[in-house]
Amino acid sequence: MISRVSRLVVAEFIKLLTPFFFTLVGLVAVGTYVGGTLGPHLAGPETVWRPYHAIDVFANGFAWGLRIAGFALVILSSMTFASEFDRGTIKNLLTRPITRTDLFTAKCATVLILGMGLFLFTLYSGLAIAFARGDLGDVWTPDQYVIMRPYELLAATTRKAVLMSFFPFLAAGFLGILVSNWTESSGYSVALGLMFFLFGGLITDMLPIAWQRKSFFYFIPYVLGKLRLYAEGGTEHWEESLETQLLYLKVPLASILAFLPGAYVIFRRRNITA
Amino acid sequence: MVAVLQTSGLTKHFGEIKAVQDLNLEVQEGDIYGFLGLNGSGKTTTMRMILRLIRPTSGTITIFGQDVQKDFIQIMKRVGSLIELPAYYPYLSAVRNLEVLRLATGGIAASRIPEVLEIVGLRDRMHDRVGTYSQGMRQRLGIAMALLPRPRLIFLDEPTNGLDPHGINHIRGVIQELNQKEGVTFVLSSHLLHEVEITCTRVGILKQGRLILQDTMRAIVARTVSGVRVVCDQAAKAESILKAQPWSKEVRAHPGGGLRVMCEPARFAEVNALLAAQGIAVSELSPVRQTLEDLFLST
Numbered sequence: 001m002i003s004r005v006s007r008l009v010v011a012e013f014i015k016l017l018t019p020f021f022f023t024l025v026g027l028v029a030v031g032t033y034v035g036g037t038l039g040p041h042l043a044g045p046e047t048v049w050r051p052y053h054a055i056d057v058f059a060n061g062f063a064w065g066l067r068i069a070g071f072a073l074v075i076l077s078s079m080t081f082a083s084e085f086d087r088g089t090i091k092n093l094l095t096r097p098i099t100r101t102d103l104f105t106a107k108c109a110t111v112l113i114l115g116m117g118l119f120l121f122t123l124y125s126g127l128a129i130a131f132a133r134g135d136l137g138d139v140w141t142p143d144q145y146v147i148m149r150p151y152e153l154l155a156a157t158t159r160k161a162v163l164m165s166f167f168p169f170l171a172a173g174f175l176g177i178l179v180s181n182w183t184e185s186s187g188y189s190v191a192l193g194l195m196f197f198l199f200g201g202l203i204t205d206m207l208p209i210a211w212q213r214k215s216f217f218y219f220i221p222y223v224l225g226k227l228r229l230y231a232e233g234g235t236e237h238w239e240e241s242l243e244t245q246l247l248y249l250k251v252p253l254a255s256i257l258a259f260l261p262g263a264y265v266i267f268r269r270r271n272i273t274a
Numbered sequence: 275m276v277a278v279l280q281t282s283g284l285t286k287h288f289g290e291i292k293a294v295q296d297l298n299l300e301v302q303e304g305d306i307y308g309f310l311g312l313n314g315s316g317k318t319t320t321m322r323m324i325l326r327l328i329r330p331t332s333g334t335i336t337i338f339g340q341d342v343q344k345d346f347i348q349i350m351k352r353v354g355s356l357i358e359l360p361a362y363y364p365y366l367s368a369v370r371n372l373e374v375l376r377l378a379t380g381g382i383a384a385s386r387i388p389e390v391l392e393i394v395g396l397r398d399r400m401h402d403r404v405g406t407y408s409q410g411m412r413q414r415l416g417i418a419m420a421l422l423p424r425p426r427l428i429f430l431d432e433p434t435n436g437l438d439p440h441g442i443n444h445i446r447g448v449i450q451e452l453n454q455k456e457g458v459t460f461v462l463s464s465h466l467l468h469e470v471e472i473t474c475t476r477v478g479i480l481k482q483g484r485l486i487l488q489d490t491m492r493a494i495v496a497r498t499v500s501g502v503r504v505v506c507d508q509a510a511k512a513e514s515i516l517k518a519q520p521w522s523k524e525v526r527a528h529p530g531g532g533l534r535v536m537c538e539p540a541r542f543a544e545v546n547a548l549l550a551a552q553g554i555a556v557s558e559l560s561p562v563r564q565t566l567e568d569l570f571l572s573t
Contacts, residue, residue, distance in 0.1 A: 004380065011377040018365050088361030092419060095325045095357070096378040097350040272327035 001105075004098050008106030009113070016076070016114070024072040028065050028118065029125050035064025036129035039228070054134030055154050056231035059161070062126035063224040066165060069118040070172045070197065070220075077111045077176025078186070078193030081267065085184035091272050104267050108177060108260065115173040119166055139233050148233040157230055157238070161223040164242065167252035171216040171259075172197060178259040181266040213242070216252040223248070276303045277339075278427050278459045279324065284333035286319055286483075293319045295483045297333070301427075301461055301476070306453050308474030308491075309463040316483040317463045321357055321429050337427065351381070354425035356433060360416025364405030368396055368415050371404055372422060379423050390418040393448060409436035417445060421452075428452075430462040434469060442466075446473055471495075495563070502542045504549070505532035505558035512554050516545065534562055 039060025040052040084090035093103055139149040179193040204217040212218045219242070226238055242248050279301040286294040294316040301307045311317045322328040324335050326346055335342040337349045362371045372387045391400045394414040399407070404415060413436045420428050433449075434442045450473065452458040464470050470477065471491070478488040487494075501524075506512050509532070516525045516535050521544075524536040535545060542559065549556050 007377040007380055011374045014370060014374055014377075015363055015366070087363065088359065089363060090361075091322075091325075091327055091357055092361055092375060093378055094327060095350065095353070095355045096375065096423075097347040097380065098378060099347065269329075271329060272322065 001102060004102045005106045005109065008098065008103060009109050012080075012106060012110040016110070021076070024075065025118075025121065028069045028072060028122055031068035032061045032065030032122055032125040033129055036061025036126060037133060039064070040134070040232075044232070052134040053139060053154075053231045054130040054136045055158055056228060057134035058126045058130035058158065059224050059228035059231055061129045062122060062162075062165075063221070063228070065122035065126055066119075066169060066220055066224070069122045070169060071194065073111075073115055073118055073169070073173045074176045074193045074197045075190050076114060077173045078180050078189045080107045080111060080177060081180040081263075082183055082189035083186040085272075086186045094272060100268050101264075104264055108174070111173040111177055112170065115170045119169050123162060139231060148235070149230055154230060157227055160243065161227040164223045164248035165220045167249055168216040168219040171252035171255045174256040174259045175200075178263040181263045181270075213247055214251060216255045219248050219251070277301065278303045278305070278337065279461065280336045281320075281324070282334045282336075284320065284323060284335060285331045286316075286323055286328065287331045293483050294323070294330075297480075297483075297485050299478060299485065300488070301459060303459055304453065304457050305476045306449065306460045306462065306474045308470035308477040309461055309480065310467070310470060310477060311463075311480035315480045317480055318358055318431055320480070321355070321431055321461070321463070325353075325355055325357065325429065327357070351379070351423065352426040353429070354420035354423055354427075355429040355431075356416040356420045357429065357431045359435070360412050360419070362404045362412065362415060362419075365403060367403055368400045368407075368418070371415065372418065375419055375422055382423055386422060386424070390421045393421060394418045395444060410438060410441050413437055414441070414445075417448070425458065427459045427461070430460060432464055433462055434464065434466060442469065449473060501534055501536040501562040502539075502545055503528045503530070503532055503534055503558070503560045503562050504545060504556060506549055506554050506556045508554050509533060511552070512549055515548060515552055515554075519548070528562070532558065536562075 036057045040056045081090075084093065094100065136151065138147045138151050139154065175196060176193045179196065180189050182192065183189050200215070201217045201221075204212050204215040207215070222239070222242075226234075226236065229236060277300050279299065281297050281299040284294060284297040284299070285292075297316075297320060299320070309317050309320070319328060323330045324337070324342065326342055338352065340349055342349060363374070366374070368391060369387055372390070373384075376382045376384065376387060388397060388400065391397045394417050396411060396414050396418065399411065404412065407415065413433070417430070417433060420430065430449075434445055437445060446469065449460055449462070453460060462470075462474070474491055476488075476490050477494055479486050489497075504512065504516075513525050513533055516522050516533070519537075521541050522535055522537050524534075526534055528534040537545070539561065542561070546556055546559055
């Protein structure tokens with residue numbers, strides 16, 4: 001089975017690497033750049049005495065980039081199954097010596113690799129812009145007499161924020177897989193995926209804080225928002241329970257485990273009439 | 275002969291609709307099996323059930339003596355198919371489309387791709403995007419996809435759809451060559467009954483989900499002989515003599531000239547002897563056949 005799934009993953013990437021995919025990746029890079037350069041500027045002007053901090057640039061750029069990368073991941077994952085039904089190519093695949101489980105696993109692995117790739121691309125784009133545009137070092141008060149945040153602490157918070165963004169980002173991709181099995185039209189599937197992704201975030205914002213922590217949409221804006229504030233000298237406390245209770249890991253994984261069985265059952269039982 | 279494909283009591287219901295009922299198909303090794311039926315008679319549903327794209331309501335399917343439900347992966351290594359319209363990724367070239375399927379199949383050398391494209395006559399355009407292909411070229415690509423794993427059994431649903439006469443002739447040649455030289459078994463459905471008549475060795479006719487006729491083409495052709503055409507002098511006299519015979523069901527003018535006598539093939543020699551005995555010179559005696567289309571429409 002591992003050999004069959006590996007071959008199918010390679011085949012998935014042959015289908016995936018199209019001009020449309022590279023356009024989406026380009027948009028992620030542009031979003032990261034715009035966010036990185038514009039975000040700190042909106043927070044306050046840059047002076048000779050107080051240049052933009054690289055981590056502030058990174059937090060803004062990474063947040064914008066991840067938002068666009070999240071949309072890209074949902075679009076691509078929403079198309080994984082639906083586009084095969086749409087074109088009828090699903091029958092070509094399922095009449096080969098593979099099982100439906102093989103194909104489903106390969107598609108999930110592809111989304112996982114794609115999610116990791118997009119995340120790393122956004123991360124390194126954000127870091128590149130941060131190092132090019134901002135300065136490293138401690139964060140000082142405007143009068144330059146007191147260190148508000150030492151660099152070591154800020155760097156540790158950055159690592160934590162990146163880690164805590166990763167699993168919620170992946171969960172968006174698996175939401176796309178579920179939606180992709182609901183309909184045989186890739187247009188509807190992408191529309192549904194984007195709608196859930198967009199409204200999921202909006203609805204999460206409206207919930208009481210205890211409920212917000214049970215939604216994977218909560219983590220990325222929260223941790224990167226906090227990182228940005230810290231890099232700008234903010235003194236608010238980080239919600240330790242997210243880290244100590246591993247909520248940033250448990251909530252997205254629980255969401256993925258909720259999405260996948262539903263998608264698998266639908267895919268297994270579907271009659272292929274495309 | 276070994277049965278390559280056998281279905282037993284194969285049934286599919288979509289709610290109240292009985293798409294296929296109690297189907298007992300049998301395709302022998304080396305057959306070119308013509309699967310005929312009107313639109314909606316259940317041909318494609320049957321092929322989809324055989325290929326496990328649709329779940330049967332009941333019944334069993336065996337290919338190469340193995341159960342499709344249990345040994346699907348082993349079976350599909352030796353099966354190719356083109357079901358309904360060919361499906362492809364329009365933004366990829368023919369080579370990349372086939373590469374996707376080569377990877378999905380496993381155990382196929384990369385050199386097989388240009389080989390199958392050569393067989394279907396697409397080698398010159400193999401690096402062009404499939405979205406730019408004509409309908410006939412896409413159909414050829416669909417057949418190339420079916421041929422890719424060097425299958426021993428190939429299902430082709432309307433393989434000549436969208437092909438021009440040259441293309442139809444080419445694909446017919448490919449089918450016959452693979453069948454005769456490599457012993458590949460084909461199951462093909464077509465609405466082009468003349469095509470089926472000259473290509474297939476065995477035929478099954480499906481009507482409202484039921485198999486109403488299944489036999490070799492030779493037997494079916496023999497069954498379609500419905501009388502004899504007689505060209506002779508003294509046609510009026512000949513007609514009255516023949517009409518008087520108890521075994522003669524009908525005697526009338528043949529549209530091509532002469533008389534058409536409806537009787538059993540065993541009586542043909544008697545027709546000649548009878549007319550000759552009456553001094554009537556018979557210059558031509560030929561069997562009158564129904565076409566497969568006549569048979570198909572009358573069933």
